[in-house]
Amino acid sequence: MARLRIATWNVNSVRSHMDAVERFVQAEAPDLLCLQETKVADEQFPLADLRKMGFAHHAIFGQKSYHGVAVFSREAAIEKIEKRRWCEIEDARHLQCRVAGIELHNFYVPAGGDVPDVEVNDKFAHKLRFMTEVTDWFRRRKRKTNRFVLVGDLNVAPLESDVWNHKQLLKVVSHTPIEVEHMDRWQASHDWVDAVRAIVPADQPLYSWWSYRARDWRAANRGRRLDHVWVTPALADGIRDARVFDDARGWPKPSDHAPVVVDLDV
């Protein structure tokens, strides 16, 4: 039995926010650091900076300008790296690997654009199709003994307490009923356990993203919980702690997402 600290963070460009990454790593010392929206091609990834922070192992799957996911491990070797593509689109949104006795999946789900209507908004259609394809894939791989951890910016805030105002956001992409239905089906595909809500009760508001546009993000607190950590039932008894590290949203030159941290016995 080993205690793993797993962090997931949409950094909104790893090169632009490396100071914040370093500060977070010093503060929380995660064993596994999973990043989304790295926004850099693999050849340009600043691996040396992560190595200096103590991460001996890495798996990166990036592209120029957009998207991009990466996994860093302090001690445990990263093996069986898979860079998966969905919806027949050549983008970098899903990195799979084996590390520390688990199968880890790091996702950056499409944001979905502005209008929550598949007829007029191709981005919204892509988002729903992405979740459907991933759901079907996990359903086919379901086994009772699977030790999977799924993290990432899933771009859906499923619960009423995952948004600052449930009623006002029902027609806003990220909290529409059809997106929540797709996420619920995804979660049911492997009886995934929401590790954060296993610790923080669902009646307690919890957000991981706050828009840059608010003058005072903490005072307005118009946030959404878009970033998630799920585990399969075989790992659920090992969930020890979970939190959103919202200090990082208040640092100079922040990402608009805060890291989510889960302590898991594996």
Next chain:
DNA sequence: ATGCCGTATGATATACGA
């Protein structure tokens, strides 16, 4: 809901984020 902010790029405006 907007805000009007922040990221990126053969940039000096535009696409994207959600």
